[in-house]
Amino acid sequence: MVTLTDIAARAGVSTVTVSKALSGKKGVSEEVRERILRIADEMGYRKAAGKGAEREEPVQIGILVASRFMQDSRSFYWSLIQEITVKSLEKNCFCVLEAVERKDEEEARCPSLLTGDRVDGLLVLGAFSAAYEKELVSNARVPVLFVDNRPTVAGYDAVMSDNYSGGLVMTEYLFSRGCRRIAFVGTLLMTSSIDERFFGYTRALLGHGMRPEEHWLIPDRDPSQGEIDPERCIQLPEVMPDAFFCNCDVTARFLIEKLRKAGFRVPEDVMVAGYDNYLIGGGEEEAGITTYAVDSKGMAARALHMILHKVKSDYSYGLVTVSGALLRRTSA
Numbered sequence: 001m002v003t004l005t006d007i008a009a010r011a012g013v014s015t016v017t018v019s020k021a022l023s024g025k026k027g028v029s030e031e032v033r034e035r036i037l038r039i040a041d042e043m044g045y046r047k048a049a050g051k052g053a054e055r056e057e058p059v060q061i062g063i064l065v066a067s068r069f070m071q072d073s074r075s076f077y078w079s080l081i082q083e084i085t086v087k088s089l090e091k092n093c094f095c096v097l098e099a100v101e102r103k104d105e106e107e108a109r110c111p112s113l114l115t116g117d118r119v120d121g122l123l124v125l126g127a128f129s130a131a132y133e134k135e136l137v138s139n140a141r142v143p144v145l146f147v148d149n150r151p152t153v154a155g156y157d158a159v160m161s162d163n164y165s166g167g168l169v170m171t172e173y174l175f176s177r178g179c180r181r182i183a184f185v186g187t188l189l190m191t192s193s194i195d196e197r198f199f200g201y202t203r204a205l206l207g208h209g210m211r212p213e214e215h216w217l218i219p220d221r222d223p224s225q226g227e228i229d230p231e232r233c234i235q236l237p238e239v240m241p242d243a244f245f246c247n248c249d250v251t252a253r254f255l256i257e258k259l260r261k262a263g264f265r266v267p268e269d270v271m272v273a274g275y276d277n278y279l280i281g282g283g284e285e286e287a288g289i290t291t292y293a294v295d296s297k298g299m300a301a302r303a304l305h306m307i308l309h310k311v312k313s314d315y316s317y318g319l320v321t322v323s324g325a326l327l328r329r330t331s332a
Helices: 004-011 017-023 030-042 075-092 101-106 130-139 163-176 193-209 249-261 296-312
Strands: 059-066 092-102 121-125 144-147 155-160 180-185 243-246 272-273 289-292 319-322 323-327
Touching: 004 017, 017 030, 017 059, 059 272, 075 092, 075 121, 075 296, 092 101, 121 130, 121 289, 121 319, 130 319, 144 296, 155 163, 155 193, 155 296, 155 323, 163 180, 163 193, 163 243, 163 289, 180 193, 180 249, 193 289, 243 249, 249 272, 296 319
Parallel strands: 059 092, 059 121, 121 144, 144 155, 155 319, 180 243, 243 272
Antiparallel strands: 289 323
């Protein structure tokens, strides 16, 4: 008996594309549909009769991520990819990963995942340049879902940590600990996640009758490279605040090291809070950074659920946020 998988292999497309072509659903060009119908006829394909007689074919999901986010084997994105992959097996689908090199992103080269009908849907993990995002969506003939990044291209769905609420929660926590002068550490206009955590920080300040002060807005990375640079970027202000809210735990650990070298005690002299509950190489508990733990399992489950539904229909979800939780440790 000829199956959809047999036809897909002969036509060089995915099984979902074959299914859509044979059933007359949208999402397949007329040229491809006619080619698939011709191949199916040549192979003697006959649709199985009876309810439930034809098993649903597996879906192929592409995962795209910048290589700069994958340098550490314990990175947040490796964890997210692992969660997505494990859950995909429960949903009768498979994942294909492609890491994008910086040069390819700078030159806006289309990833190989989007050539030759290799995947039925695409998950884009993390931040890319606006030009590269535009290139992706203009070349994608499959549904696209952004994960852990608010897309610059309008009209595309995304799954994110609730960065605004997380920033608000962490700043309010510092206020509850008696802090009044609170600095923010993170390069603005670098990623949507950093900006939204800053907006939450700003909202907390306004709620206490305060506004962000320029000398307490401290960058942590070079905007042209996007990588945290503790030597050149993370500088202690002349007038010290009561606490620092850092956009991520990696930055928080670098800051704590600088504070201690300068003779400050954490948290006795100054408090430090982070975000993500992630450190390069591990050791989150030992580092003792009070942080906002991102729910990577919840984000993975939500992202997979959404992309599978988008593969089968034209449904749009908009921006979906997944809440995390405050973890109290010794730094604040």
